Amino acid sequence: MKKIIPFIVVLIIIASCKSYNTNPVINNGNEYSLIQNDTVSISSDENDYEIIIIEPGFNSWLQSTARPEGYHSQEWLEARNAILVQAWNQRQLQPHTYDPNLYEVRIDYDTRTDYGYEVNYKLYNYFLYFQLTYNQRLSSFMPRI
Numbered sequence: 001m002k003k004i005i006p007f008i009v010v011l012i013i014i015a016s017c018k019s020y021n022t023n024p025v026i027n028n029g030n031e032y033s034l035i036q037n038d039t040v041s042i043s044s045d046e047n048d049y050e051i052i053i054i055e056p057g058f059n060s061w062l063q064s065t066a067r068p069e070g071y072h073s074q075e076w077l078e079a080r081n082a083i084l085v086q087a088w089n090q091r092q093l094q095p096h097t098y099d100p101n102l103y104e105v106r107i108d109y110d111t112r113t114d115y116g117y118e119v120n121y122k123l124y125n126y127f128l129y130f131q132l133t134y135n136q137r138l139s140s141f142m143p144r145i
Contacts, residue, residue, distance in 0.1 A: 049115045053126050057133070065145055066125045067116070077120035078111070080141070084127040085109040087138040102134055 085107045092103040109115075109123070129135060131143035 009043055049119055051119050051123060053122065055126070055129070058126060058129050061129050062122070062125055067127070067145065069121055074117045074120055078125045081109060081123050082111045084138050102136065
């Protein structure tokens with residue numbers, strides 16, 4: 001069986017102010033439901049930005065392993081995300097040096113924009129999950145929980 005290629009789509013886009021409320025249901029016999037369960041979509045009424053992460057296992061890792069919301073301040077998360085996004089985008093531009101299957105898309109993250117706590121929290125935790133799962137190191141900071 002071919003190695004599962006991680007597929008991440010991280011979009012921070014101007015979207016409508018509607019909130020998406022999906023309660024995932026795990027059905028181990030249905031592959032489509034597993035894909036649906038591994039999609040994390042964050043949008044809020046307080047801003048017009050949305051982040052979508054599609055990664056096998058991330059949703060369950062976020063709920064079971066990641067530090068709880070509120071553990072880090074928004075300013076701390078923004079500072080780390082700025083470093084991690086820059087490293088990610090540099091690797092995405094070098095497909096001959098870094099695995100292009102890991103760094104498929106560029107992340108459009110503007111440090112001057114206030115994306116809100118939830119977007120920053122889930123983006124930071126995706127970077128942790130990614131580094132721990134695929135044995136990557138995006139910065140000098142050790143990825144740890």
